[in-house]
Amino acid sequence: MHQCEYPYCRHVNHETSAQCEVCSFPLDKSLLKSADYLTQQLAKLDLGPIIDFHQILRNDVHALDKQLRMMKILKVERCLLQSVPDQVQSIQGNKALAAVVAEFPEKFVLSQYVSPMAGPGR
Ligand SMILES: [Zn+2]
Numbered sequence: 236m237h238q239c240e241y242p243y244c245r246h247v248n249h250e251t252s253a254q255c256e257v258c259s260f261p262l263d264k265s266l267l268k269s270a271d272y273l274t275q276q277l278a279k280l281d282l283g284p285i286i287d288f289h290q291i292l293r294n295d296v297h298a299l300d301k302q303l304r305m306m307k308i309l310k311v312e313r314c315l316l317q318s319v320p321d322q323v324q325s326i327q328g329n330k331a332l333a334a335v336v337a338e339f340p341e342k343f344v345l346s347q348y349v350s351p352m353a354g355p356g357r
Pocket residue numbers: 239240241244245246255256257258259260
């Protein structure tokens with residue numbers, strides 16, 4: 236018998252298994268740092284078609300590949316890419332995201348960032 240360590244669950248499990256019988260939180264918390272484990276868990280979900288309305292892409296050469304891979308695993312049909320001001324270096328902004336949308340128009344929609352300081356007379 237053990238208590239689930241997921242803070243929103245805390246179910247007392249009577250079965251000795253590798254994960255919580257209510258929420259599937261793993262008994263071995265180190266698994267949560269394993270990309271392979273997480274990918275396997277996500278692949279088990281039967282969520283149906285998804286439209287993701289808020290996603291960012293990090294400024295990382297692998298970010299788009301990771302995004303496309305996760306969209307395939309989670310069956311995300313379309314994704315709204317959220318842009319950021321040009322000053323933000325860690326996340327892709329308008330120009331980079333426009334290139335992504337141009338390459339995959341069936342998968343991504345761009346939400347461009349417009350500064351609230353921009354406008355007529357400024
Ligand atoms: Zn649990």
